[in-house]
Amino acid sequence: MDxxxxxxxxxxxxxxxxxxxxVEAVGEECVIRLRVADRxxxxxxxxxxxxxxxxxxxxIYLAIxxxxxxxxxxxxxxxxxxxxxxxxxxxxxxxHVRLLKLGRVLAVGDVLIYSEGGTAPVAxxxxxxxxxPREKPDPAKSDPAKPEAARA
Amino acid sequence: MDxxxxxxxxxxxxxxxxxxxxVEAVGEECVIRLRVADRxxxxxxxxxxxxxxxxxxxxIYLAIxxxxxxxxxxxxxxxxxxxxxxxxxxxxxxxHVRLLKLGRVLAVGDVLIYSEGGTAPVAxxxxxxxxxPREKPDPAKSDPAKPEAARA
Amino acid sequence: MDxxxxxxxxxxxxxxxxxxxxVEAVGEECVIRLRVADRxxxxxxxxxxxxxxxxxxxxIYLAIxxxxxxxxxxxxxxxxxxxxxxxxxxxxxxxHVRLLKLGRVLAVGDVLIYSEGGTAPVAxxxxxxxxxPREKPDPAKSDPAKPEAARA
Amino acid sequence: MDxxxxxxxxxxxxxxxxxxxxVEAVGEECVIRLRVADRxxxxxxxxxxxxxxxxxxxxIYLAIxxxxxxxxxxxxxxxxxxxxxxxxxxxxxxxHVRLLKLGRVLAVGDVLIYSEGGTAPVAxxxxxxxxxPREKPDPAKSDPAKPEAARA
Numbered sequence: 184m185d186x187x188x189x190x191x192x193x194x195x196x197x198x199x200x201x202x203x204x205x206v207e208a209v210g211e212e213c214v215i216r217l218r219v220a221d222r223x224x225x226x227x228x229x230x231x232x233x234x235x236x237x238x239x240x241x242x243i244y245l246a247i248x249x250x251x252x253x254x255x256x257x258x259x260x261x262x263x264x265x266x267x268x269x270x271x272x273x274x275x276x277x278x279h280v281r282l283l284k285l286g287r288v289l290a291v292g293d294v295l296i297y298s299e300g301g302t303a304p305v306a307x308x309x310x311x312x313x314x315x316p317r318e319k320p321d322p323a324k325s326d327p328a329k330p331e332a333a334r335a
Numbered sequence: 336m337d338x339x340x341x342x343x344x345x346x347x348x349x350x351x352x353x354x355x356x357x358v359e360a361v362g363e364e365c366v367i368r369l370r371v372a373d374r375x376x377x378x379x380x381x382x383x384x385x386x387x388x389x390x391x392x393x394x395i396y397l398a399i400x401x402x403x404x405x406x407x408x409x410x411x412x413x414x415x416x417x418x419x420x421x422x423x424x425x426x427x428x429x430x431h432v433r434l435l436k437l438g439r440v441l442a443v444g445d446v447l448i449y450s451e452g453g454t455a456p457v458a459x460x461x462x463x464x465x466x467x468p469r470e471k472p473d474p475a476k477s478d479p480a481k482p483e484a485a486r487a
Numbered sequence: 488m489d490x491x492x493x494x495x496x497x498x499x500x501x502x503x504x505x506x507x508x509x510v511e512a513v514g515e516e517c518v519i520r521l522r523v524a525d526r527x528x529x530x531x532x533x534x535x536x537x538x539x540x541x542x543x544x545x546x547i548y549l550a551i552x553x554x555x556x557x558x559x560x561x562x563x564x565x566x567x568x569x570x571x572x573x574x575x576x577x578x579x580x581x582x583h584v585r586l587l588k589l590g591r592v593l594a595v596g597d598v599l600i601y602s603e604g605g606t607a608p609v610a611x612x613x614x615x616x617x618x619x620p621r622e623k624p625d626p627a628k629s630d631p632a633k634p635e636a637a638r639a
Numbered sequence: 640m641d642x643x644x645x646x647x648x649x650x651x652x653x654x655x656x657x658x659x660x661x662v663e664a665v666g667e668e669c670v671i672r673l674r675v676a677d678r679x680x681x682x683x684x685x686x687x688x689x690x691x692x693x694x695x696x697x698x699i700y701l702a703i704x705x706x707x708x709x710x711x712x713x714x715x716x717x718x719x720x721x722x723x724x725x726x727x728x729x730x731x732x733x734x735h736v737r738l739l740k741l742g743r744v745l746a747v748g749d750v751l752i753y754s755e756g757g758t759a760p761v762a763x764x765x766x767x768x769x770x771x772p773r774e775k776p777d778p779a780k781s782d783p784a785k786p787e788a789a790r791a
Contacts, residue, residue: 196378226348232411233389240384255558259384260593261565261615263415263719265747265765283751283760284723288592289564291721292679293763295739303738307749309721309763311565311615335535412745413717413767415567417595417613419588435599435608436571441716441745441769443569445611447587456587459597459613461569463717465745465768500682509712536696537648542691563688565718 184252185209189245192253197241204241209249213240214292216299217276228272235276235296236264239308242280243292247312250285254314257290259309267319268305274304288314336404339360341397344405347455349393358394360427368451369428374474380424381474386427387448388416391460394432395444399464402437406466409442413463428457432487440466488556493549496557501545503550507511508545508600511581513553520603521580532576537601540568543612546584551616554589554607558618561577561594571611575602580609592618640708641665644700648709653697660697665705671698672755673732684728691732691752692720695764698736699748703768706741710770717767727754728756729750732761744770747765 184193186206191200203223208214217223223234236269240259247257270276277297284291289311296306336344338358345353355375360366367390369375375386392411399409422428429449436443441463448458488496490510497505507527512518519542521527527538545564553562574580581601590593593615600610641646642662650656659679664670673679679690696715703713705748726732733753740747744768752762 190672199374211535222351231389232392233385236388236414237383237385259418261414261415261417262384262388263765265413265739265741265767266411267747269410283721283763286723291392291723291763307739307747307765309719309765350541358658415613417587417615419590419595435611438571443571443611459587461567461611462614463569464513526655526671534692537689537693538720540692540718541687544688549736563722565719565721566688567717569717570715 184248188203189248192248193241193245198255200237200241201313202217204238206245209246211281213242213246213249215245215278215280217278219270219273219275226264230270232266234304235266236262236268236308238246238276238278238296239264239280239294239306240310242278243282243290243308243310246280247285247290247314251314257312259310260289262308262314264306264308265309266306268303270305270320271301274298274300283309286314288316290314296326336388336400343391344400345397352389352393353374356390358397361398363397363433363465365398365401365432367397367430367432369430371422371425371427373382382428383421384418387418387422387458388414388417388460390428390430390442390448391432391446391458392462394399394446395434395442395460395462395464398432398434398444399437399442399466402434403466408467409464411462412465414460415462416458416460420455422457423453426452435461438466442466488552496552497545497549504541504545506539509550510541513550515585516586517546517550517553519549519582519584521582523574523577523579527589534574536570538567538598539570539610540576540612542580542582542600543568543584543598543610544614546582546598547586547594547614547616550586550596551589551594551618554586555618560619561616563614564593564617566606566612567614568610569611570610572607574609575605578602578604587613590618592620594618640704644688646706648704649697649701656697660694662701665702666681667737668706669698669702669736671701671734671736673734675726675729675731684742686726686732688722688743691726691762692718692753692764694732694734695720695736695750695762698734698750699738699766699768700748702736702738703741703746703770707740707770713768713769715766715770716745718764719766720762720764722762724759727757728732730754730756739765742770744772746770752760 357368
């Protein structure tokens with residue numbers, strides 16, 4: 184899936200949060216922007232931990248979809264994060280995502296999160312996703328894991 | 336701080352999320368309830384990862400405040416989580432929190448999260464908090480880190 | 488597998504390290520002792536990080552074997568550890584291990600490590616193991632994953 | 640400290656393990672080689688988990704020393720690792736280490752470990768170190784935290 188397909192997938196599958204995230208680039212490294220809004224902030228103007236978790240989680244998920252096509256049922260099984268600096272007030276967050284492993288049953292991704300324009304990462308995350316068994320392709324049958332839009 | 340003081344602290348300092356959390360018990364183990372609402376759900380009715388992160392994060396923070404009194408500036412520096420089972424639809428989540436370390440500069444807490452009434456944990460988390468240097472008490476001067484209500 | 492079977496399994500499969508570990512108890516919680524020797528120490532007499540990692544790793548592995556029988560090919564896929572206090576010099580380390588999940592493909596365990604006689608944990612670990620697919624039992628064929636001694 | 644100083648520091652402070660590790664390069668990214676020997680192996684010829692932990696731990700420690708000079712008392716407080724592929728038999732392991740944060744009290748480093756010549760990482764680690772308070776420099780007094788060799 185390319186950037187536009189990923190953005191459409193988010194809008195379709197995760198309408199509650201889709202407008203928070205913009206797929207800026209896909210490839211060896213995927214780049215995802217979080218449009219920081221008031222609802223993401225804690226007192227003092229800093230972006231909340233759960234918001235940074237969500238950015239890392241969505242970022243790795245999209246990097247997996249970029250490689251595999253839509254796998255709507257992939258689930259996060261493990262996460263580790265380091266919160267290293269306070270995000271700068273009034274700036275979007277930019278996540279740089281790499282997939283370190285994309286195996287048959289597990290995928291591992293790595294994320295660095297920056298305040299837009301910053302050079303030192305505000306957070307680091309790695310997450311493991313469990314990938315559901317993929318059925319052998321059967322051209323005669325519609326594949327429920329691959330919605331129409333994604334095959335366009 | 337006791338359960339009522341912690342609940343009041345949440346309402347005062349984190350008004351955006353305070354109504355999500357109920358302090359059910361404090362002590363060696365602190366018990367925090369997340370009142371699951373639609374905004375916490377993902378498609379399929381499961382509670383989102385960021386919501387479970389938020390519950391673990393708030394739970395350990397409250398366990399620290401229970402022991403130290405209000406330390407409004409303690410910040411999460413590290414988190415690891417395992418997501419082990421799908422939360423049951425339509426049930427609150429209950430976090431059982433233990434502090435494993437409460438040092439001068441770092442605190443480490445451990446959380447098991449259950450669907451209410453369930454016996455197998457849906458998630459496990461451990462988090463490290465950095466505790467700001469505490470000033471030596473100076474009775475002549477108001478301490479901004481200790482709001483009035485907390486000293487009551 | 489009971490404690491004696493686990494100890495025999497260690498001796499047979501991991502002869503390089505088996506004498507380091509003693510299976511003290513199995514059950515809901517498994518208890519494994521590390522017999523601390525000079526080779527485990529760092530300058531100052533503290534037990535090295537890799538040694539504590541090894542204790543946690545072996546402990547969770549044994550807790551899985553206790554439940555599943557010998558699964559020689561289970562492999563660690565993820566680990567998180569917090570090192571909270573300096574182990575006391577000249578004391579063995581005691582690991583208390585719980586399995587939080589034992590699924591078809593993944594197992595998650597949790598460990599608290601104490602200096603013998605101590606009441607505050609020196610370290611905490613959680614680890615994920617990937618469990619190899621188990622063949623359907625075939626009484627006509629010898630199963631290489633289940634060595635003879637283990638079935639005794 | 641440059642590569643030769645780091646190697647000398649290892650030999651002096653950690654004589655039990657110093658010969659396992661070779662400082663190949665220092666800079667933005669530090670590169671550390673683990674000379675794999677029989678004592679690092681598990682049945683089947685794979686490198687043990689504790690050995691990979693040790694490589695990541697030493698690698699980040701050396702990256703901190705490279706920047707700060709000898710801080711013999713920095714201690715690991717947290718570690719997360721993903722074990723993604725089986726190391727290739729008979730090959731050294733090469734760790735690529737970056738410091739993501741070097742604060743006043745905490746440092747965070749990130750490591751990718753490869754089998755020599757391999758292009759896909761066998762493991763990923765991130766670790767937090769607690770840095771002891773540094774005394775204000777006092778030119779009149781010898782600083783016990785900075786051994787002679789390190790100032791050469």
